[in-house]
Structures are given as structure tokens and as C-alpha cells.
Amino acid sequence: MTLSDTDIIRMNQTEQQQSDAFFGDFIQSITVYEDDDIWVLDKPAGLLSVDGRLLKVSLQSRLLRVNPAVRLIHRLDMDTSGLIIFAKSAEAQTHISKQFIDRIPQKEYQAVVMGSLIDDDKQGIIDVPVRYEPSTKPRHIVDMNWSKRALTHYQVLHHELRCDKSGKAHPVTRVALKPITGRSHQLRVHMTHIGHVMIGDPIYAEGVAAELSHRLNLHAHKLRLKHPKHGVWLDWESPVPF
Secondary structure, three states: OOOOHHHHHHHHHHHHHOOHHHHHHHHHHHEEEEOOOEEEEEEOOOOEOOOOOOOOOEHHHHHHHHOOOOEOOOOOOOOOEEEEEEEOOHHHHHHHHHHHHOOOOEEEEEEEEEOOOOOOOOEEEEEOOEEEOHHHOOOEEEOOOOOOOOEEEEEEEEEEEEEOOOOOEEEEEEEEEEEOOOOOOHHHHHHHHOOOOEOOOOOOOOOHHHHOOOOOOEEEEEEEEEOOOOOOEEEEEOOOOO
């Protein structure tokens, strides 16, 4: 999502004027699971996970209005929707953050990408490094000389047709994506790298691919991890909104 300076000022002012009831109702409407230690939410597309340098409207800031003890664990891109988990104590934050470092949580996204992605066994692996490119901010790029690995497993779910504004149908593919590493923009760059950009992506998609959806078609669909206190595996699933 690209915002002008005027948009940012207006959004910041509107956010500051909201009542406590507004924040409470909003958080309640997107809460998937909550207990004394963790808070799992279904973040809408178009909302930052944490405040930006200029835009001060985010899921974390809204959560803090409801519960000042909330602590960040991981993030989703502003354009991405779906499951995200916050901690309610320093102990829970440390425990789950270590799980992410040790790659214990299991995350699955769904995306719709441009074109017909064909694989004999309907699945594949993308293992190419991804890094931020300052000259094309906010884009990230594949850089085979970059030292940090980026690894994604994908599975073709099925093929579809999407119509542009003129009614012409274009082939697209629905895929399940499992990031093994957690680099910024990893899934978006990896799918673009193999020639299948996500439709509706305001950063990487161009032409028809950008026009086929009003939003980025990327959603954090499933999340599985161990409870920080009880040690049991917990699973959550969020319906895909596209």
C-alpha cells in the first residue's frame, strides 16, 4: 500500500481521536485466541504490525491501548493479512521468540500468483537468498552472494481464472507457502523470482497482475507452536479472504 504524506497525517490524526471503546471493539473483532500468556489475532491487510517511522497506526499500538503489557514477537507485512501472535509477558515473549529462532513454529500461507504454476509433483522448494535493496526502497531482491539463506516450500493447490476490468480471464494459481526462514518479503520475492508474482501486490506486481485484485493475495493461513507455559502444541487457522 502506497500512502501520501497527506494520507499519513490524516490517518495519524484519526487514530489519535479514537476512543478506548473503538480499540477494544476492534481488537475483540480480530481475536482468534487469548489467554494469560499469549494473544493470537487475525490481522487485516493494510494495517502495519508495528508503528512505522511516519505512520503511527498499527496492530501493536492498538493492542497496547487495550493491554499495555503486550509484547511483540514477529511481524507480518502491512499488505499481508492473517495470523500473528503477541506475548503478554516478558517470559512468554522470550520463550516464543526462541521457538522462532529454533524454527519450531509451523507457518503456512496461502497466495494467488500470476500464471499457471506447473510442477510434476505439485510442490517445490525455493532456496535463494533475499535482501533489502536500498536503491529500490521498499523492494527486496534475490542476491546469490548474500550470506543469509532464504528457504520456502510451496505446494500448488489448484489453478483458477481471474478477470480483469475488461472481463478478460487470466490464469492464476493458488499455492500454499511454508517459509522455513523468515526474511522480510521472502515469500513475495521468491514467487516473483520463479516467474509467478502475487496478484494485487502493490510493490512487485505490474500491469494485469497488479490489477487483478484490490489487495495483495497473501494470507497467513495457519500457525502452530508450543504454548510458552504449558508446552502443549496449539494450532490456529484463519479463513483465506480471497
